Amino acid sequence: MDKLKILVVDDEQRMRKLVKDFLVREDYEVLEAENGEQAVDIFFSDKNIALILLDVMMPKLDGWEVCKEIRQYSEVPIIMLTAKSAERDELLGFKLGVDEYISKPFSPKVLVARVQAILRRSNAGDSETIDIGGIVLDKSAHEVTIDGKRIELSFKEFELLAYFIDNRGIALSREKILNNVWNYDYYGDARTIDTHVKKLRSKMENKGNYIKTIWGMGYKFEVD
Numbered sequence: 001m002d003k004l005k006i007l008v009v010d011d012e013q014r015m016r017k018l019v020k021d022f023l024v025r026e027d028y029e030v031l032e033a034e035n036g037e038q039a040v041d042i043f044f045s046d047k048n049i050a051l052i053l054l055d056v057m058m059p060k061l062d063g064w065e066v067c068k069e070i071r072q073y074s075e076v077p078i079i080m081l082t083a084k085s086a087e088r089d090e091l092l093g094f095k096l097g098v099d100e101y102i103s104k105p106f107s108p109k110v111l112v113a114r115v116q117a118i119l120r121r122s123n124a125g126d127s128e129t130i131d132i133g134g135i136v137l138d139k140s141a142h143e144v145t146i147d148g149k150r151i152e153l154s155f156k157e158f159e160l161l162a163y164f165i166d167n168r169g170i171a172l173s174r175e176k177i178l179n180n181v182w183n184y185d186y187y188g189d190a191r192t193i194d195t196h197v198k199k200l201r202s203k204m205e206n207k208g209n210y211i212k213t214i215w216g217m218g219y220k221f222e223v224d
Contacts, residue, residue, distance in 0.1 A: 003029040004119060005048050009039040010055040022108040036061025040069050056082035071097040077118045077155045094195050099156045130165055133223035135207055137165055146207050157200045164221035173218040
């Protein structure tokens with residue numbers, strides 16, 4: 001079986017080497033880019049990249065610009081690495097389609113665990129297809145169609161919708177959603193969930209009404 005490819009994008013060679021060493025140890029194949037332009041070139045020349053680790057502050061093209069460019073054509077999972085920890089930067093990342101957000105300095109072991117969690121979910125061999133209320137969710141293909149029309153969801157949006165559908169009719173707190181969808185102890189603000197739900201509802205159009213807000217608690221998926 002071929003090794004999964006991960007693109008590590010950071011202008012600091014020492015940081016790239018640190019991350020690469022830990023990923024290679026877990027049997028991943030690692031490609032490196034030292035700036036945003038190089039990252040975009042590498043990504044579009046290799047169609048088998050399974051995940052991107054992307055630094056924000058870089059020459060030529062910063063991480064935000066790289067993310068925008070790639071998200072026009074691909075929903076590949078993206079983990080953003082940044083020295084910034086301001087909430088507005090986190091929210092910007094999620095609006096651009098970032099799946100995870102890790103502030104420097106970080107533990108390489110924790111980083112690897114998050115990479116593994118994303119890849120494990122995105123490559124799970126679960127062939128289950130769920131058909132409910134005009135929504136068809138194919139976990140194996142990671143695809144969603146609504147009334148026969150395929151909709152484009154980011155990795156995290158798909159996982160969120162799948163979790164809602166799997167737990168339909170159950171009131172879910174923001175904390176429970178974070179713990180299950182993000183699959184690790186998330187130290188960010190629980191409002192991250194609200195940002196993702198807003199985008200998901202928008203993409204689902206009238207079916208977005210199935211995601212009910214429970215004020216002061218969280219959300220519940222319920223077909224009318």
